Amino acid sequence: MSRPRGTVPENDLLSVDRDALRPLAERMRPRTLDEMVGQRRLLAPRSALRRAVESGRVHSMILWGPPGCGKTTLALLLAKYAHADFRAISAVLSGLPEVRQVLAEAAQRFAQGQRTVLFVDEVHRFNKTQQDAFLPHIERGTIVFVGATTENPSFELNSALLSRCRVHVMEAVSPDDIQQSLKQALADEERGLGGRGLRVADESLAQIARAADGDVRRGLTLLEIAAELAEGEDGEITTATLAQVLADRTRRFDKGGEQFYDQISALHKSVRSSNPDAAVYWLARMLDGGCDPHYLARRLTRMAVEDIGLADPRAQQMAIEAWDTYDRLGSPEGDLALAQLAIYLASTAKSNAAYNAYNAARRDVREYGTQDVPLHLRNAPTRLMKQLGYSKGYQYDHDSEGGIALDQTGFPDAMGERVYYEPVERGLEVKLKEKLDRLRAAREKARGDAGVSGDET
Template structure:
């Protein structure tokens, strides 16, 4: 079911919508060497193949996981011979970040001479994983995870296509179940098609893919997470800035995302302790004590019991007698992580340590809370755009929580008013 034309690709409207620069270049056959940066299953390999098709060029693919420099040199030699005969080669290097500096340098003279049109695919941040010489010779295109609605379109095509898909099986599935598969794929079209194929096998020819069928197919699925990579640093940046912005709901969400993805809990505890020192300080000396106590509690209890200790200190740091409000808030945050999958960090609270990331809009529009009136930038959100604001933490009227409730009620009302004023101005 791999798309054979640009029109058959789902998602990537920002890059490939009619009239965009990249689409015009592809359709005219005047393509350039590039790096395609995006999550698994978003269409990187497909786009590379389409580049070769529209450019009437040979397509050669290598995987940095499977081949070394001798195999790469062989492909480059063949491309050089082809070039001398007036024919072009699109050389696709999957997982290009797995090549070391010397291996990446091997492509440079061939890119410069035009022997190959180089297309590197990576799930990792090129700023960190690719050397500057290779980056300077290629244009970086950022590809996004595919939305559930777009994935559902691809699934329906597979159900209808009798040549390459499942059209000859006369399968039946409700749109609700189709969208359930699309959501479970977590932005990965390839994964969604695999789920559909397994469900089709279980249903049998002429059968119906039911909710009970999907319960077997989609059991124990995992969500994407990038330990130590760009997603990791975006999410810890979002957690820190959400605490600084006095937004316990956003702080809980990002903490849940990182815990759900398998981040080292000791690392999170250390970062929470740093937040207590950096953003709370002597305004509330108890914050540091609580952070250290939570760290120790996690070391003693482990997961999942110790998770709640980290959740409680995140709430305290963000809002500064007994209640299960934090426990309920933590469970709701985890439930949202499971329901919504891997949503992108909003651009304005992403980490932007490199020039490339700043050029791509990382951190653009972020309002530094310490410079805002009252120390809180009310107009900015800490949640992904697709979710909108969430309220997880509902403090009681008992003990210190009563005072926290008064502050949060006023703060949430002010944030809602700020969003309403912004919407009104936009209108």
């Protein structure tokens, strides 16, 4: 009986090269430190880490860096150079029972004189109890612990684990380095795409490298997809092929991680520095990454209050209107309202005088506690209250000369007069400062004439 066309005999399946089934990014994983791309600072020829790895004297460490920068590869190389057994677990997929099993196996190998490099991917996803499970094994040397994280270890890892590991910061790989990695994959006939007759222009490789956004693995994956499409088009990776491969690509953005807070910080500080070009860039970056526009509208409104304040009261109203416009239009039309707001906030006069005044008042509230309201400022709706002196001595400002009762205090007796709000000489606050300076001087003189004393800060 003949077998159906297109099927492969079962024994032939066993002879299929398993390496060919692995993704290009996995096949091209560097086998030596010299093959690694990027990380020139960390792995420079005379750097401390490189000398430690090459000598086999590896230490427990945390590798902190963005996706695709080489954390897993470096962990594999640590084990290779140290002639140690390599074990890898993922904090996303593994629980405490699996961790304990891996540690028990490492202890057995240690008793036989064999070291274990334990690589824990996404280590920040382990809770405190799970992180603590590694501590005695790191101390005894049972394992060389290598944790990989995309999040700031200071926030995500407990201090006990950090104290036993050295943190190495890894950087996103540059487009030039990624392009070099793509060329290596195209030339390598053993592990890469060499020998397939693929043709691709340098500019197309540069385009793939830029689209990889600092992630070597992503760049190689895009190249592999492009190569598969090109094999049906006479082996040339054309601009049309790239258009299909690179459509709808996304940039790196973590909606809840450090990268998110770094970018909102950059937006806020660009507004504060009166740099509208930088402000609209960071706004576009966050919108492009999928940040909730309502969050951005809220933060921009805060900037209007905190950093612009009374130097330009229109800014707060514009912020509310831009927020309302986004609610009415949604994306992408409403995005323009947020961009317009960011540009205006960055361009207009700045003042944090009201912000500072409020914080100073809050400090006095905490320091002086619950102070009684002075009698002359109290309301007196009943006869008893009037008999007790409520509202006695209050001067109705509209009946005073100039519309202000200058010798009347507004503070509790124990505090005396205070100065919280100090306008800056920018925007509308220039006029507010001129008025308040005259008014405060007149009040001080009036209190002096009336023999009123009090602290003023």
